[in-house]
Each structure stands twice: as C-alpha cells, then as structure tokens.
Amino acid sequence: METSVMPATKVHNFSAGPSILPQEVLQKAALACTNFNNLNLSLLEVSHRSKDVVEMTDHAVSLVKDLLNLPEDYDVVFLQGGASMQFLMVPYNLLRTDGTAAYVNTGTWASKAVKEARGLGNTEVIASSEMQGFNHIPKGYTIPADADYLHITSNNTIYGTQYQGFPECEIPFVADMSSDIFSRRFDASKFSLIYAGAQKNMGPAGVTLAIIKKGILGKTGRYIPTMLNYQTHIDKDSMFNTPPVFAIYVSMLTLEWLKSNGGIDWIEARNKQKAEMFYGELDSNEMFEGIAAIEDRSRMNATFLLKNKNLEEDFNKMLKEANISGLKGHRSVGGFRASMYNALPPESVQVLVDVMKEFGKKFG
C-alpha cells in the first residue's frame, strides 16, 4: 500500500503555513482519497449531505468545543476564504452602521483586517507597534468603552510576536487566532468571536474556523449578504452551501490526533519545550540575534537574523544538508523564521539547534 510508506527521507518542516501535519493524519487523509469510511467511495466524491460526511463534520465541531473547553453559548462553523475573508465578515457582522470598531495593529495581517473594517465604517487603531517594525505587542492602551468590538491578532507569523496574556476587555472581544489556536490553553469565554485559517495548527489550507458567541449577531442595522452573514452558516451547521469537505476532514483528523495525545495541556507543554530549546540556543549563540522583543516572543514563529549576513549562504547550505525546510524569513522582514507549529516534533527543533551550534563552531 502506497499510503503506509513513510517518506524515504525525513524532512524537518519549519514552513510558516501551510505547515507540517502529523504523519498519521497524512496517512489517514491519503486513505480517504480512495476509500472513505469503508464506503468504497472517495471522500472527494460523496455528497456533503451524506450521513458519513455530516457525522464527520459534527465530530469536528465537537472536537473544537472539547479541546477549547468552549462554554455552551458558542457556535462553531467551518467557512471558506481564509482569515482574509474574516477580515471582512467581522465588521459586516459586528460594526454598527453608526458605530466604531477598535483594532490593535501588530503586523501585516492586523493591518489588512483594519483596511477591510475601514471599508465598511468608522475604525480606530487604538494601539500599534508599526513604528517599531511590529517588533512587540502594544500594552497599556485604553479600550474605548463605546466601540462595537476590539480586534486583535493573537500571534503574528511574520514578525514572530505573540500575546502572552490577553487584555481585560469589557466590549465584544474578537481575535484572529489563525496561527496559534490549539497551541496553548486560553480562556475562550473572554472572546465574542474567534477565527482561524486552518493551515497552521488545525489542518490544510482551504477551511477557516469561526467560533461565535450566541447573541452577538443581528445588531448592526446593516444589510449583510447571505454568504458573509455568520448566521447563515450557523443556521445550516456549516452546510448552507457545499463545504470544503476534505479540508474539514483533515482538520478533524488533526484535532483527533491532538486529543488522543493529551489535548491542549500536552501540546502547550510540548510547544513550550520546543520554544525553550530554540530560544535558548538563539540567546547563547553569538552568530544570531532575535527580531521580536523577548517578552513577546512567539512560540509558533521564531524570527531571527544572522549577525554577519555574508554567512547566509553557508548557513543555508548547512540547513539543506540537515534536511531542514521552510526556514526562510518573510520577504518583508528578511532573515530566518522557524515556525514550530503543533505537529513539528521536538526532534526537528533539536536538529535545527544542532545545526546552529555547529554553525557557531565553524564560523564563530
């Protein structure tokens, strides 16, 4: 069977997204392409309204609720269009025609969210780290009590920053958690709306998770096109129109993998261990320097530079020899980025750390 064969060479996949998924998930995904649930049909060619697909989707929803310990008054839907479509759906659903939206700007994705909100109505950036190259998470700002909602981006993939704690927020609190959902314990009940593109910790590209507190919709006085209205998708259990079945299935498998290994407590400890391994080396190795402020460092995406840029080719060569993939920094920041999402094993981080050590010995 082609699906039981592991890749011949182990690649250490530090890709920033779409990113590494557990091997057992990939094996099961492959099997479903030819024979889903022993139906003798591929998952790619069965109706989304068939019993097996509906049950699979329901199971994915309950895994989300279970893993995030969601209170009863939250709806969970699977959408399309990525976080970029959520940048639009959030103000469409929550920004009153005469209201104001409040945003914290912590990077490229937050800026794009601001732009879409501005297209619909009054939008204030109440805090920003843009002047400092988005190298930290702003703190100590005042959240306007009369704003319709506050929007934040919990982890910033490009700059390597992450909220270590969330501000106390008395107004509806909205978070783009695309790149760190399911990576650590947090109190979901503090949020009115959470959304996340799947392609980091949850699954493959092509599906977006939205978690919506009951009672927050229908208050804007705004006409909302059918597909942009969260209520449409809530009312039809994510099946108003054909959902991205395969992407939901792979997400469900990934959440099953997470749960069966010990859930959020297990993955949080493992992600902490990986981050400590990496940042420990970064801080003790004189060849490198970090980009993000130490107190806001992301456990998901570690951004760093070579102090001597002339050695970049040498470092890249050593990475390649060690089968390390996806370490190139985002073009807007440069340097390197080690994305250490849930499915990346600590062994891969160790291989990277070993290369950094060796690089230091050789060129230091």
Place this chain on the structure above:
Amino acid sequence: METSVMPATKVHNFSAGPSILPQEVLQKAALACTNFNNLNLSLLEVSHRSKDVVEMTDHAVSLVKDLLNLPEDYDVVFLQGGASMQFLMVPYNLLRTDGTAAYVNTGTWASKAVKEARGLGNTEVIASSEMQGFNHIPKGYTIPADADYLHITSNNTIYGTQYQGFPECEIPFVADMSSDIFSRRFDASKFSLIYAGAQKNMGPAGVTLAIIKKGILGKTGRYIPTMLNYQTHIDKDSMFNTPPVFAIYVSMLTLEWLKSNGGIDWIEARNKQKAEMFYGELDSNEMFEGIAAIEDRSRMNATFLLKNKNLEEDFNKMLKEANISGLKGHRSVGGFRASMYNALPPESVQVLVDVMKEFGKKFG
C-alpha cells in the same frame, strides 16, 4: 490506467455533487497526501508559494485555458466560497451603483443569485420558469440593452434542465456553469464572466473557478471589499491569500485526465452517449416519467419520477442491490435524479438502464 486499483466493490456513483471523480485522479490525490512531487512532503503541508505549488497552479490555469479554448483576453482564477459566493461577487464587480442587472431564473441556484444581486442594487428577472416548477428553460425574451449584464445558469441540477444553446447577448454575459462546465463544447468568447464550483466536473468541493474577460472590471463606482474584488485575485495569480491548494491540485489532475483522454470533444460525445442511453430507456419504459421538458433535458442531471409511487421502496431495493448510489431526487422536487457527470463511465449508466428494464419486467 484509471482502473489499476479499483475499490473492492464497484459503486456506481450518481451523486449530484460532490460527485464521481476518475479513479486515476483519486489514486494520485492519495499519493500527494503523503509525498507530493517526490518532495518527501505532503501537499497538505507545503507552502502555497513554494515552486512546486506555484507551478502546479499555473498548470491548472493553462489546462482551463486550453480545454475551453479561451481567447487571450481572459483571466482565470481559483477562489473559495463556491458558486454561492459568486452570486455576491458578480454584482459587486459588475453592477453599477445606478445600473441594473438582468437575470434569467431557471431554478433554486438562479433564484439565490438574484437574491444577492438585489441586495446590492437594481435587479430585474427578465425571464423565469418558476410558475411551471422550473421544468424548462425560458426562451424568446428580450435582453434589456441598457442592463449592466445578463446572468444565466447553464445547467440546473435540481430540475434537470440545461441550455442547449445560448441566447445572443449584446451586453456582458455572465454564466454560472457550476454543473456543466467542461462537459461540452461552447463558445467561451460570448461570455464576459463564467464561474463554476469545482465539485461536479472539475474536482472536489472547496475551490471555485472564475473566468473573467479583461476590461470588464472597475466600472461600477462601487467600493469593493478586497476579497470580493476579482482584480485582487487576478493581480496575485490566485495567491492573494492562501488558496485551497489540495482542491486546486485535484482539479488539475481531473483536467489532465480530461485532456489526455481527448478533451472536450471526447467528453461531449461520451456525455451525449450516456444521456441517450438513459433518456432512451426513460422514454420507452412505462414505469417512469421525466420531469424536465424534453427539449431542455440536461445531459448532466436526469430527473424522473415513478408513475406508481407505491413501488418506490422496491425500486430503491433494486438500485441498492446493483450498487447504484446517489439516485435520490432533490428534496424540493422528489423522485429520482441520475447525475451523469464527466467521470461517470457509460458502464454505470448501462447498469442503471438494466435495473430500470428489470424493474419494468417485474412490476409492469
């Protein structure tokens, strides 16, 4: 060879969508889940901006252009959200704030398209078969010369009707071809915009094709949110944000399968053959009656009723014994529906015809 590894039991998959895909496509899709392009990485865990994925997407675009014989002045993009999101994007991009959109209403999906256009501006239904239960395609109407565009639905999955020819249209002509694109030869140059959810003839659920004539955008005087603007996706070659990589890949494989077997001429002849086999039996078997007007019958979805509804259970039992799947009619029409999309082999239609014959002998 598409038949190299067949499932243990051959299921005749008449599902209305997501629907049958070629066996060789499913095999290749499975392989890509564990090892894409011999990278030792899954397609589900590599960056959409990696060389291999960009080349794969470009190849999918050129297959679309090639198979549809598109003139040079058309852009091809892969989007998310299904035809339902296109119902919104079309008026957002083409309906001037003080203009009028013209729609032909031929069923549930056309009605939904009308609804979204009405949400944005002045929208006229210039012809409709609603009063006759959408059992035919309206003809002989006048297309208003001052409308911003005319929108039609080329094939109506629920009612089993299909345009056998398209009206002459002097204004921008828009078609939802979700359920019959790539099934027959047509003159794409007559259209300003064509869109199609993939999950019938092109691939799995989760990706939507849009074909846009150059020069038609940017004329509405309307603010268009970033993700709803076709220009956004054209400018970034479908990679403004993370595209649904796997669904694009399976679509590319399906289009490769189509091309390697002889392209549109081959599939049109095969689809014609299948339709003649089925409708030939339907018209000669006294147990059944068709729903759609004969001259507008769809080659993709054949809708029919049992004259004696008390025999429904018996017919269903015989279908099941013959491993025929997905023949239940849509809940809004009832009866039966045989969806005969591109990948359905003529052999499966023959099995259905044989069951209908046997049913006639047994209960006639």
